[in-house]
Amino acid sequence: MYSKIVVAYDRSEDSEKALHQAVKLADLSKASIYLVHVAKESNKLSSQPATRIPYGTGSIGNEGHAGVPAPVPEQQNGVMIERSEGEAILREVKETLQHMGVNVHSEVRSGDPAKEIVDLAVMTEADLIIIGSRGLSGIKKWVLGSVSEKVAQQSPCPVLIVK
Structure with a gap:
């Protein structure tokens, strides 16, 4: 039947339902089960106001251009915070599933999100992807997909969308 199942998980109600189905099928x-949490990328520029460099000082500092915000190192932006939260979420779920006897990996x-989920499925040679449906409708679905x-659409294997 299935030997490797990728499950997109973000602690939402829909992802909880997807995980529940994955555990049933895995059993x-x-x-x-390969759990994946995709951290949202945030704006790479600082939210701090631009620093004004006096004209003619001969140096424009770290900003690259006078008055333009400097890029923020990854450790300081929202991606690292989101990654840490994602790791904590997956660690908790992974421990629970391991106690149930499920062979589980997490990343x-x-x-x-779609690209990263599909990439993991390709990398692990998954037989199935299980993902929750957020239920976007109307204009949001049309604009955002x-x-x-x-x-x-992009998966190399069957996809189970759980509502």
């Missing part, structure tokens, strides 16, 4: 087929990635739709 039936003795499959391994936190950052970037486009849905992660689950993108995963289903």
Whole structure:
């Protein structure tokens, strides 16, 4: 049946339902579960106001251009915070599943959620991806699309979208 199942997990109600289905299927087929949490990328520029450098000082400081905010090192931006939170979330779930006897792996990635989920499925040679449906509708769905739709379109393996 299945030997490797990728599950997108972010602690939302929909991802909880997806995880529940994955555990059922993994139990039936003795499959391994690969949990993935995708950290949202934030603006790489500082939210601090631009520092004004006096004209003619001969130096423009760290900003690169006078009055332009400097890029923030990754450790200081929201991605690292989101990654840390994602790691904590997955650690907790992984421990619970391991106590239930499930063979589980976990990974936190950052970037486009659909791409990262599909990339993990390709890398692990997954047989199935299970993802929750957020239920976007109307203009939001048209403008943003849905992660689950993108995963289903790009996936090399079957995708189970759980509502």
